[in-house]
Amino acid sequence: MSFARSALGRVYHGWWNVTASFVCLMLIFGVPTMLLPFIYGPVIDEFGWTRAQVTGIASFKFAAAAFSAFATGFLVDRLGVRFVVVACCFITGIGMCGFLWVNDLPSFYAVGIVLGLSSTAIIVALKTLVSRWFHRNQGLSLGCIMLGSSLAGILIPFVAVPLIEARGWREAFAFMSLGIWGVGLPVFLLAARETPTSEELACEIEGRPFEEFTPNQTRSHAKAQASLASVVAMPMFWLIVCATFLTSFVDQSLNQHFILFIDRDLGLGAALAARAFSATFVAGVFAKIGFGWLYDRTSIRGIQGCYLLMGLSVALAFPITGAVSMFVFALVRGVAHGGMLIKKAIFAKHCFGPVHLGKLIGIFTATASAGYAAGPWVVGWLYDQSGSYRPAFLFLLSLCLVSAALLVWVVPTYRNRLTRMASEESMTRIPDGSR
Template identity: 30%
Template sequence: MTPDERRYAPDSAYAWLRLALSLVIGTVACVGSWSVVVVLPAVQAEFGTLRAGASLPYTCAMLGFGFGNIALGRIADRYGIVAPIFGGGILLGSGYILAGLSETLWQFALVHGLLIGIGGGAGFSPLIADLSHWFRRHRGLAVVFGASGSYLAGVIWPQVISWGLQSHGWRATHIGIGIVALVVMLPLALFFRKRPAAETLVEAELSSAGARSDLGLTPNQLQALLVVAGFCCCVAMAMPQVHIVAYCGDLGYGVARGAEMLSLMLFLGIVSRIGSGFVADRIGGTATLALGSLMQGVALFLYLWFDGLSSLYIVSGIFGLFQGGIVPMYAVIIRDYLPPREAGVRIGIVMSATILGMAFGGYVSGLIFDLFASYRMAFLNGLLWNLFNLSIVCWLMVKARPKLRAAPGAAS
């Protein structure tokens, strides 16, 4: 192996630097998943709408985010990751500036769907797929670190936006976010010009083909199962993540307390994601996914019974610790069992299903609140969707047992 090949080999120092910068980009790009959550009460008051109407921009952002994950993932498969990062920065920057200038709820919602959502996709599936090519021994850990950008965004941005709301208003805050996206993402895109070696992709193709044979499912069958499972788990996940700020406001604790709970939830979600990476490298992505789904259901059940301020902090922390590692496990499973040259678009499809689940879950939770004037039924709805996800994942775990004994996390 030549010095240049060693420098750019999987698990090299360059790969870890690439991972670190991917985390920075993901943290900036995924701001759109959380900004609407924090400004939801202010937007509702500004445009004089019901809670379901105020949730519409979030739904549009998630729909755009889902499309962006697939489209930009496909571009990354064919041309590399630079174009998605650069294009995502342009879309996010212009989107947030236009959002700050919106005069109607529909303008605000469309900007989130067509610009902010699509641009944010650059910081999730394409980055995760790209990182999966640069690691072998620590692929599970690398994938969860890459996916943690969306959660780190949830830790940092709600506090920044909450401060911006109080100090400058939501419009100026959105314009400021757009400027940050342009300044950070455009220059960093140039670092990612190096692409994985052809030999690395060939070895990975042989490994995934053998794994599919052990699993006993065709690529499209496995893809379909993961799409359904991902949608269900994220309908359940959306209730606390999307509505915790508004929930705390309704209970009289204030929006700021809700933003703190959201940040706590997502900070501990990062801990959960990193921990799930270590676990997945040892027992496999499927078993790790089943464990996370089970514990997310437990947390949702606790929300049904506790609504005191201290209790909500505790349950939100538990929820973060339980569910943070769920979504990245779909990417780990895809890289273990599906063709690596299609990783960007295949991960994008499944991640988009999880995003659609978040969009649907966020909207239907607001609709349920409007119907019952209470979030209790919305939490119960999330729990039922989670049970459906768990049944699918457990069946898949049984099918994947031979692969678990072969330690899939160690595969190329």
């Protein structure tokens, strides 16, 4: 693949960044996020809290994450990705060990807040890093790093259930933090590089060897962009913000209530619920690569399709009567979830360009985190009021349809301009006799 290699035959360093980011995302974000729903049942059994109370930790976690993501976008642009990643390693490790001292609801929520400070910060940092190195294959590279959360989702059910049964939910969380210190941080420090040269970036954008580029050509890809204030003033920016909030509300509501819904409401048991949870992330492995490829080619329209697929996954929750229909729901849910995790960086770069990339990814991630915070609590409250998930699922389905409709007016302005520029440059390279 020409975009992956330099003139000297070495692998394009952006792919080493993808590898390091994959490992970090799995251990710093994926493991604690996927482990959390598995402790809800044991926590309810120990303390007697309601579902709204116990899933409230996710709301506190994502509320903290919303603030952190917004600040991280500016910190990444000012202090660099490396600084943010190292800080996230320490914050997540401390938070996971913090469950050892939980003995009441405030301390339970406090640990969630600590985990929230790093959960989306690491995503903002890694997505910004990868998006700096890729344009033509931005979606594919983002899909590759987000496989880290899929791998965590596949493995955690098989590790979490026996570990919680053997050591309890507190020690299980603390034990799982060891991978951050022993693997994630060393790999990132050794493999990652923050900024590509103009020649490296030009090679990736057009898939041509370095020697074919001139300084003027590489500078043409860095055309001046609008100020951040003018970007925020655009109606398209606010359409993206609204759609991101609503679909994130849906996505995390389903994620946090998945185990409780299948285990306790459908009565299918914790073991089958764990296998279904893993199935969603097996589907997500293929979905993240597939949607990454799709977004590189269809941009916003591909994201719109993902929103509609999320709505379909909600609708499939209604007719579940046994294992077969449950796994159909889980697989469609996993595919839609995989596409959801890539979209924010696509919005930022395809619509507004690379100049404010870190800040915009931070803003969109903060918006998503606000949706993540609100969704699980609202769905838990609706369940507690009605004794059923049916009203909540109808509400979630309507939000998916509204979100897809909002994207009708969103246009990938920067992507379209860059595609047009590349086409014009290729025309100038065609010899007169061959036209």
